[in-house]
Amino acid sequence: MKQAQAIGTAAAVKVGSRTRWMVLAILFIVTTINYADRATISIAGPELKKALGLSPVEMGYIFSAFAWSYVIAQLPGGWLLDRFGSKVTYFFSIFLWSVFTLFQGTVGFLTGGAAVATLFLLRLLVGAAEAPSFPGNSRITSAWFPTHERGLAAAIFNSAQYFATVLFAPIMGWLVHTYGWQSVFYVMGLLGIAVALVWTKTVYGPKQHPNVSSAELEYLRQGGALVDLDDSKGAAKEKQVNTMACIKELLGNRMLLGVYIGQYCITTLTYFFLTWFPVYLVQERHMTILKAGFVASLPAIAGFLGGIAGGWLSDRLTKAGYSLSVARKAPIVIGMLLSMSMIACNYLSADAAVVAIMSLAFFGKGVGALGWAVVSDTSPKEAGGLSGGLFNTFGNTAGITTPIVIGYIVQGTGSFAGALVFVAANAAVAIACYLFIVGDIKRVTLTKSLVQS
Numbered sequence: 001m002k003q004a005q006a007i008g009t010a011a012a013v014k015v016g017s018r019t020r021w022m023v024l025a026i027l028f029i030v031t032t033i034n035y036a037d038r039a040t041i042s043i044a045g046p047e048l049k050k051a052l053g054l055s056p057v058e059m060g061y062i063f064s065a066f067a068w069s070y071v072i073a074q075l076p077g078g079w080l081l082d083r084f085g086s087k088v089t090y091f092f093s094i095f096l097w098s099v100f101t102l103f104q105g106t107v108g109f110l111t112g113g114a115a116v117a118t119l120f121l122l123r124l125l126v127g128a129a130e131a132p133s134f135p136g137n138s139r140i141t142s143a144w145f146p147t148h149e150r151g152l153a154a155a156i157f158n159s160a161q162y163f164a165t166v167l168f169a170p171i172m173g174w175l176v177h178t179y180g181w182q183s184v185f186y187v188m189g190l191l192g193i194a195v196a197l198v199w200t201k202t203v204y205g206p207k208q209h210p211n212v213s214s215a216e217l218e219y220l221r222q223g224g225a226l227v228d229l230d231d232s233k234g235a236a237k238e239k240q241v242n243t244m245a246c247i248k249e250l251l252g253n254r255m256l257l258g259v260y261i262g263q264y265c266i267t268t269l270t271y272f273f274l275t276w277f278p279v280y281l282v283q284e285r286h287m288t289i290l291k292a293g294f295v296a297s298l299p300a301i302a303g304f305l306g307g308i309a310g311g312w313l314s315d316r317l318t319k320a321g322y323s324l325s326v327a328r329k330a331p332i333v334i335g336m337l338l339s340m341s342m343i344a345c346n347y348l349s350a351d352a353a354v355v356a357i358m359s360l361a362f363f364g365k366g367v368g369a370l371g372w373a374v375v376s377d378t379s380p381k382e383a384g385g386l387s388g389g390l391f392n393t394f395g396n397t398a399g400i401t402t403p404i405v406i407g408y409i410v411q412g413t414g415s416f417a418g419a420l421v422f423v424a425a426n427a428a429v430a431i432a433c434y435l436f437i438v439g440d441i442k443r444v445t446l447t448k449s450l451v452q453s
Contacts, residue, residue: 017213020144020220024153026202027137030094031160033192034133035274036168037101037126038066040188042278043172044181049279051181052115060407063275065120067399070127074396077131078389079243081139082382086229087203090136094196097129102189105182134372135388139229142376142384143206146223148318151327154373155311161270162307162366165300169278173294205229226381246383246446250390253444256378258437262332263371263395265430269339271402272423273299273362276416284416285351295355302359306366310335314370325441328374329434335368336427343424346417368430371395380446387444398426 041048041063049059080089100122107119137157145153168188175183206212206220206227220227250256278296281287287295310331317327342361345354371391379387402423409418 017211017216019209019212019216020149020153020206022211023140023144023203023209024156026199027140027157028160028163030090030195030199031133031137031157032164032167033094033188033195034097034130035161035164036172037097037188037192038130039165039168039274040101040104040172040184041066041123042275043169044176044184045275045279046282047176047181048119056411057404057407058116059279060403060405062116062120062123063403063407064400065123066127066130067271067396067403068127069124070131070399071393071396073128073131074135074389074393075247075386076389078135078385078387078392081132081136081385081388085205086136086139086143087200087205089132090203091196091199093129093132093136094192094199097126097133098189098192098196100125100129100189101185101192103185105185105189108180108182131389131392132385134392135385138372138375138379138388139384140203141372142226142379142381143229144220144225145376146220146225147324147377148223148315150376151314151318151370151373152308152311154376155307155314155370158369158372159304159307159311159366161274162300162303162362165273166297166304169296169300170294226384229381229384243386246380246386247390249447250380250383250387250444255438255441256387256391256444258433258439259371259374259378260391260394262430262433262438263391264398265426265433266332266336266365266368266371267395267398268402268426269362269365269423271399272406272419273303273365275403276406276410276419277358280416280419283410285354287351295351298355299358299362303362303366306335306363307369308366309363310367310370311373313367314373323440324377325439328370328377328441329438332368332370332434333431335364335366336431338364338367339427340364340424342420346420365427374441377441378443380444382446 045059045063048062077089077093104119104122104126107115107122110118138154141150141153141157172184172188175187204210206217206225217227251260277299281291281295313331314327317330318324339361341357341364344357348354348357372388375388375391376384405422406416406419409422410416
C-alpha cells in the first residue's frame with residue numbers, strides 16, 4: 001500500500017522535462033558499444049582459430065580471458081564509482097576499454113605464441129576496463145529513475161546487449177569477410193573512443209544536469225530516486241563505508257545472495273551467446289561466417305524485444321499494485337522457462353527451426369534479465385557501486401566458467417548437444433533461486449556501525 005501511495009504521489013507531480021530518458025539513451029548507446037566490443041572476439045573467432053591453429057579448449061580460454069579480469073576488477077570498480085562518482089569513473093572505463101579493443105587488431109602483426117599471449121593479455125585489459133560499466137548503469141538509473149520506472153529503465157540499458165548483436169554482428173561479419181578479422185578491432189576501438197568524448201558532454205547527476213527542470217527533480221525525489229547519489233555535498237559523499245565489513249554483510253543477506261547466484265546462472269546464457277553461439281552456427285550448423293553474422297542477429301532481435309517486454313511487464317505489475325517482489329520475480333521466472341527451450345535444438349535438423357527456437361530462448365532470456373533492476377531496488381544507498389560490483393562479480397564469473405566448460409564439452413563429445421543442456425540447466429537453477437531463496441525484494445539498510453561519517 002505504501003508503495004502504491006508513493007507512486008501516486010510521484011505521478012501527481014507535473015513533470016516539466018524528461019531529461020532522464022535522454023540520459024538513459026546515452027546509457028543504451030554506451031552499453032551497446034560495450035557489448036559489441038565484448039563480441040568482437042566471437043565474430044573474429046572462426047578466422048582467428050584458423051590463423052593461429054587453436055583447439056576448442058584453447059579458444060575457450062581465450063574467450064574467457066575478458067571475464068577473468070572483469071570479475072576481479074568488479075569490487076575495485078564499484079569502489080571507484082562510490083568514491084569518484086559515475087561520470088568520471090565511467091568516462092575512463094569507456095576510453096580505456098576502447099583503446100585496448102583497438103590494440104587487439106595489432107595482434108595480426110605477431111605470430112605463434114606471441115600472438116596468442118598478446119591477445120589474451122589485451123582481452124584481460126578490456127575486461128578490467130569494462131568493470132565499472134554495469135554497476136555504473138545501475139547507479140545512474142538509481143539516481144535518475146523513480147522506483148515505478150526503474151524496471152523499464154534497467155531493462156532498456158540491459159537490452160543493449162542484444163541490440164549490439166543486432167546492429168554489429170552483421171557489420172562485423174562483413175568486416176571480417178571483406179577486410180580480415182583485424183578490421184573489427186580497429187573499427188570498434190575508434191568508435192568507442194568517440195563515444196567516450198560524447199559521454200563527457202551529455203551525462204550528469206540529476207542535480208547537476210543543465211536541462212533538468214525543478215518539476216522533474218521533484219518527481220524523481222517523490223518516486224524514490226536517489227538524486228543526491230553523486231552530489232559532492234550529499235550523503236553519499238559525506239559518508240564512507242567499511243568496505244570489507246560491508247561486503248561481508250551483503251554476502252550474509254539471504255535475499256542478496258539469492259539474487260547474486262541467480263545472476264551467475266542468467267549470465268551463463270549471456271556468455272554462451274557472446275562467445276560460442278557464432279562458432280556453434282559455423283561448426284555445428286555449417287554456416288559461413290558471413291551468414292552466421294547475419295543469423296546471429298535474429299535471436300538477438302528477439303532478446304532485445306524480450307528485454308523491453310520484461311521491463312514493461314515488471315513496471316506494469318508495480319503500477320497495478322502488485323508487490324515489488326511479484327513485479328520483479330514473475331518476468332524472471334517466465335523468461336527462464338522460455339530460455340530452457342534451447343534444448344529442443346538438439347533434436348532439430350532444419351536451420352530455420354533452430355534459429356526460431358534460439359530466438360524464443362533469447363526472447364525469454366531478455367524477459368528475465370531484470371537483475372539490475374533488482375540491484376537498483378535493493379542496494380544500500382551508501383554502497384550502491386559496491387553492491388553492484390559484487391552482483392556483477394557473481395554474474396560474470398559465468399564468463400570464466402561458461403566458455404571453458406563448453407570448450408571441454410565440445411572437445412570431449414564432438415558436438416554442442418551437451419553444451420545446450422548445460423546452459424538450459426543454469427536457467428532452471430536461476431528459477432529456483434528466485435522462488436526459494438530470494439524472498440521479499442526490498443532495499444537493504446546497512447548496520448550503522450559500518451557507515452563512517
